Amino acid sequence: xxxxxxxxxxxxxxxxxxxxxxxxxxxxxxxxxxxxxxxxxxxxxxxxxxxxxxxxxxxxxxxxxxxxxxxxxxxxxxxxxxxxxxxxxxxxxxxxxxxxxxxxxxxxxxxxxxxxxxxxxxxxxxxxxxxxxxxxxxxxxxxxxxxxxxxxxxxxxxxxxxxxxxxxxxxxxxxxxxxxxxxxxxxxxxxxxxxxxxxxxxxxxxxxxxxxxxxxxxxxxxxxxxxxxxxxxxxxxxxxxxxxxxxxxxxxxxxxxxxxxxxxxxxxxxxxxxxxxxxxxxxxxxxxxxxxxxxxxxxxxxxxxxxxxxxxxxxxxxxxxxxxxxxxxxxxxxxxxxxxxxxxxxxxxxxxxxxxxxxxxxxxxxxxxxxxxxxxxxxxxxxxxxxxxxxxxxxxxxxxxxxxxxxxxxxxxxxxxxxxxxxxxxxxxxxxxxxxxxxxxxxxxxxxxxxxxxxxxxxxxxxxxxxx
Amino acid sequence: xxxxxxxxxxxxxxxxxxxxxxxxxxxxxxxxxxxxxxxxxxxxxxxxxxxxxxxxxxxxxxxxxxxxxxxxxxxxxxxxxxxxxxxxxxxxxxxxxxxxxxxxxxxxxxxxxxxxxxxxxxxxxxxxxxxxxxxxxxxxxxxxxxxxxxxxxxxxxxxxxxxxxxxxxxxxxxxxxxxxxxxxxxxxxxxxxxxxxxxxxxxxxxxxxxxxxxxxxxxxxxxxxxxxxxxxxxxxxxxxxxxxxxxxxxxxxxxxxxxxxxxxxxxxxxxxxxxxxxxxxxxxxxxxxxxxxxxxxxxxxxxxxxxxxxxxxxxxxxxxxxxxxxxxxxxxxxxxxxxxxxxxxxxxxxxxxxxxxxxxxxxxxxxxxxxxxxxxxxxxxxxxxxxxxxxxxxxxxxxxxxxxxxxxxxxxxxxxxxxxxxxxxxxxxxxxxxxxxxxxxxxxxxxxxxxxxxxxxxxxxxxxxxxx
Numbered sequence: 057x058x059x060x061x062x063x064x065x066x067x068x069x070x071x072x073x074x075x076x077x078x079x080x081x082x083x084x085x086x087x088x089x090x091x092x093x094x095x096x097x098x099x100x101x102x103x104x105x106x107x108x109x110x111x112x113x114x115x116x117x118x119x120x121x122x123x124x125x126x127x128x129x130x131x132x133x134x135x136x137x138x139x140x141x142x143x144x145x146x147x148x149x150x151x152x153x154x155x156x157x158x159x160x161x162x163x164x165x166x167x168x169x170x171x172x173x174x175x176x177x178x179x180x181x182x183x184x185x186x187x188x189x190x191x192x193x194x195x196x197x198x199x200x201x202x203x204x205x206x207x208x209x210x211x212x213x214x215x216x217x218x219x220x221x222x223x224x225x226x227x228x229x230x231x232x233x234x235x236x237x238x239x240x241x242x243x244x245x246x247x248x249x250x251x252x253x254x255x256x257x258x259x260x261x262x263x264x265x266x267x268x269x270x271x272x273x274x275x276x277x278x279x280x281x282x283x284x285x286x287x288x289x290x291x292x293x294x295x296x297x298x299x300x301x302x303x304x305x306x307x308x309x310x311x312x313x314x315x316x317x318x319x320x321x322x323x324x325x326x327x328x329x330x331x332x333x334x335x336x337x338x339x340x341x342x343x344x345x346x347x348x349x350x351x352x353x354x355x356x357x358x359x360x361x362x363x364x365x366x367x368x369x370x371x372x373x374x375x376x377x378x379x380x381x382x383x384x385x386x387x388x389x390x391x392x393x394x395x396x397x398x399x400x401x402x403x404x405x406x407x408x409x410x411x412x413x414x415x416x417x418x419x420x421x422x423x424x425x426x427x428x429x430x431x432x433x434x435x436x437x438x439x440x441x442x443x444x445x446x447x448x449x450x451x452x453x454x455x456x457x458x459x460x461x462x463x464x465x466x467x468x469x470x471x472x473x474x475x476x477x478x479x480x481x482x483x484x485x486x487x488x489x490x491x492x493x494x495x496x497x498x499x500x501x502x503x504x505x506x507x508x509x510x511x512x513x514x515x516x517x518x519x520x521x522x523x524x
Numbered sequence: 525x526x527x528x529x530x531x532x533x534x535x536x537x538x539x540x541x542x543x544x545x546x547x548x549x550x551x552x553x554x555x556x557x558x559x560x561x562x563x564x565x566x567x568x569x570x571x572x573x574x575x576x577x578x579x580x581x582x583x584x585x586x587x588x589x590x591x592x593x594x595x596x597x598x599x600x601x602x603x604x605x606x607x608x609x610x611x612x613x614x615x616x617x618x619x620x621x622x623x624x625x626x627x628x629x630x631x632x633x634x635x636x637x638x639x640x641x642x643x644x645x646x647x648x649x650x651x652x653x654x655x656x657x658x659x660x661x662x663x664x665x666x667x668x669x670x671x672x673x674x675x676x677x678x679x680x681x682x683x684x685x686x687x688x689x690x691x692x693x694x695x696x697x698x699x700x701x702x703x704x705x706x707x708x709x710x711x712x713x714x715x716x717x718x719x720x721x722x723x724x725x726x727x728x729x730x731x732x733x734x735x736x737x738x739x740x741x742x743x744x745x746x747x748x749x750x751x752x753x754x755x756x757x758x759x760x761x762x763x764x765x766x767x768x769x770x771x772x773x774x775x776x777x778x779x780x781x782x783x784x785x786x787x788x789x790x791x792x793x794x795x796x797x798x799x800x801x802x803x804x805x806x807x808x809x810x811x812x813x814x815x816x817x818x819x820x821x822x823x824x825x826x827x828x829x830x831x832x833x834x835x836x837x838x839x840x841x842x843x844x845x846x847x848x849x850x851x852x853x854x855x856x857x858x859x860x861x862x863x864x865x866x867x868x869x870x871x872x873x874x875x876x877x878x879x880x881x882x883x884x885x886x887x888x889x890x891x892x893x894x895x896x897x898x899x900x901x902x903x904x905x906x907x908x909x910x911x912x913x914x915x916x917x918x919x920x921x922x923x924x925x926x927x928x929x930x931x932x933x934x935x936x937x938x939x940x941x942x943x944x945x946x947x948x949x950x951x952x953x954x955x956x957x958x959x960x961x962x963x964x965x966x967x968x969x970x971x972x973x974x975x976x977x978x979x980x981x982x983x984x985x986x987x988x989x990x991x992x
Contacts, residue, residue, distance in 0.1 A: 115635070167809070168583070170948055256949045283952070480638055
């Protein structure tokens with residue numbers, strides 16, 4: 057709420073804006089946008105950038121040595137790509153370190169499991185924790201169960217994610233399961249991976265502890281292992297798991313949001329904000345999550361610059377630090393820029409894989425909706441549907457939107473995303489040039505048109521009110 | 525050659541056989557066979573047996589504790605399934621133990637790789653081996669290269685297996701690469717996994733050392749990693765790899781071929797020989813390689829027994845020990861039974877996944893070909909094509925065939941087999957009931973008809989000659 061008020065203070069009345077200016081793109085502007093759409097489709101810069109990041113940096117978990125290498129890579133890459141301004145803004149957070157992670161069923165059938173520690177988990181004692189498993193179909197079911205069923209045991213949340221739409225439904229078992237299990241006396245928690253694949257990869261991801269309960273170790277097993285453990289449990293005899301995890305907190309770490317900007321011609325202080333998050337989980341090389349988002353948005357801005365078609369406003373690409381462990385980069389960006397929400401013409405992050413973009417939603421004032429319609433006209437041939445005017449711009453820009461930043465939601469097709477994300481299998485060979493290129497093209501058209509728009513898309517309390 | 529002679533001695537002249545007996549199946553026999561085909565399709569015993577093996581035993585690398593558990597499981601399962609006779613025959617071999625296996629690129633870009641030690645490899649020194657990589661497109665290309673390019677380096681054979689037909693083409697890089705690389709002064713070898721998948725799983729598999737050269741460590745990286753390393757090398761700067769492997773030889777071990785037999789009514793000492801190999805690699809749970817083959821053939825014989833339709837000859841199911849590390853079970857079976865090759869009416873192993881069976885080839889004397897044709901008539905509705913009369917019965921039965929055992933080749937569809945085999949991803953959740961059931965049904969029809977056939981299918985030198 058504080059944020060809403062503070063941003064309201066810096067949004068000069070834009071209601072009269074439309075009275076003075078035409079609220080349509082000119083024919084020439086529409087032609088330029090269509091040219092970008094068609095010409096960018098023949099470009100493979102996004103693919104090249106992602107190849108560079110995954111090959112030359114690879115895993116870049118926040119706070120790890122890969123984090124610093126990624127920051128150095130990003131700064132150098134922005135410069136190499138000819139961005140007008142390149143800078144970093146610090147982001148400080150508590151780091152976490154992965155260590156040994158092992159699990160095996162010890163009874164009634166001895167079998168090793170493929171598991172991974174969840175981000176932020178505490179360790180087990182050196183000798184591990186061995187206890188009986190108690191299975192629940194979901195976090196909710198576990199929370200309804202009596203403590204007597206759980207006390208002294210290892211909770212196994214076997215909640216299968218059936219489709220890419222179910223992330224929000226299933227992920228609380230990962231993020232909050234440990235504290236809820238501890239509340240009922242569990243000694244550890246192991247979940248079915250939050251992922252739609254059927255391969256033997258565990259999916260990591262962040263979890264947090266509530267302050268008022270004991271911190272118990274938390275891990276995820278692959279979908280294949282979860283199926284197997286469920287089959288064992290179904291036989292009716294107690295099933296015991298031995299879990300060994302040596303992860304640990306690793307002190308405070310300062311990384312950076314790395315920012316590149318193409319300067320606008322008329323309103324250089326106003327900007328279209330695009331980007332992705334630079335950090336990745338450590339198991340894979342962060343190709344789809346979220347190297348793709350970084351590459352898509354860097355390539356979009358670079359294409360405009362390279363072709364000398366500068367719009368009125370600036371285009372700013374932010375590669376956010378540490379999204380994975382708690383949106384730290386997004387929060388730091390908001391803190392550093394919250395008095396200038398009205399400078400953001402439109403915000404749109406890319407963090408759902410390699411594309412293509414399938415839908416464009418907006419979050420703009422009513423006067424700008426004809427412009428959004430024109431933008432969609434240009435993008436429709438790429439297979440993009442129109443969306444509503446209640447867009448969410450992406451995780452790192454979510455708080456900006458809540459503070460009243462005009463936003464766009466460029467929905468990426470996530471059919472493969474939750475198969476790969478947070479696993480060792482998130483690697484560059486999964487990227488299809490035609491898919492990532494369509495996304496980069498869409499971002500280029502979007503960014504150029506939003507930056508060129510004849511009026512502000514709105515901001516602050518008035519925008520928030522208007523969207524109700 | 526010794527084997528051919530010895531088996532020839534025990535094959536009484538069967539040439540007159542056909543003069544005395546009708547060489548067609550009776551109408552009633554054909555009806556029974558068709559009944560088996562249709563009734564077995566509604567049965568899910570093969571799926572259940574495989575579920576049991578993968579859940580209750582899981583990984584069962586030859587010489588590991590899982591090996592002994594698998595032998596105990598197999599004996600108990602044969603008895604539970606009502607086989608008339610159940611016994612074990614010893615198989616002794618040198619065991620090998622996996623240990624630590626780690627690799628990382630140390631320059632010019634630091635990245636961990638996902639690798640696995642190849643079966644039988646020696647260890648690196650404790651501190652690992654760090655050296656420059658030298659890439660070759662195939663073993664052949666490496667063998668043609670001058671030693672100066674290789675001396676002191678780690679050979680990287682980047683031979684991509686494009687389809688399931690290419691196993692024989694690509695696998696020599698795994699099995700013989702180390703000695704060929706050592707001959708040119710390499711300090712280690714790391715190959716692209718021999719597998720058709722694009723996931724980040726390394727495929728293990730056996731390799732052997734020639735006696736006349738140094739033994740250097742051998743490992744495989746996943747296809748995803750091979751792509752990445754190739755991209756690094758393409759940049760033109762030296763790429764260094766650090767490899768740590770602590771695998772070791774683990775002395776002599778005695779496992780068992782576990783055998784179950786359904787006794788025939790008229791010629792109980794003659795038998796149809798079916799089976800798979802009971803051992804698996806240790807990374808997965810050996811569902812597709814070769815739990816499926818064990819389950820398919822056990823279920824086929826059990827279905828016949830359960831329905832009280834005993835054929836004239838016996839049906840013997842052999843679950844071979846240690847196929848993976850050198851066909852030890854198959855060799856032991858031949859050694860124990862080589863004076864009785866003529867007792868084998870027909871041999872057919874299942875070791876190429878979960879089915880379906882797509883083709884039936886035979887290796888029988890000419891007089892029996894009309895019977896084979898009738899067998900195919902019954903099986904054709906399952907989508908099975910006719911094959912030639914030069915069948916290969918499978919790896920563990922290959923030497924039996926070379927010694928003159930009549931054989932069948934029931935070709936399993938291998939579209940997914942080389943994606944999964946020898947990886948952690950070889951797990952039960954990949955099994956489709958309809959696929960494995962079709963294979964079990966095919967083996968049931970085949971086994972019953974072969975065991976019921978009015979004449980011997982031939983054996984020994986005369987059969988081998990006739991097939992020329």
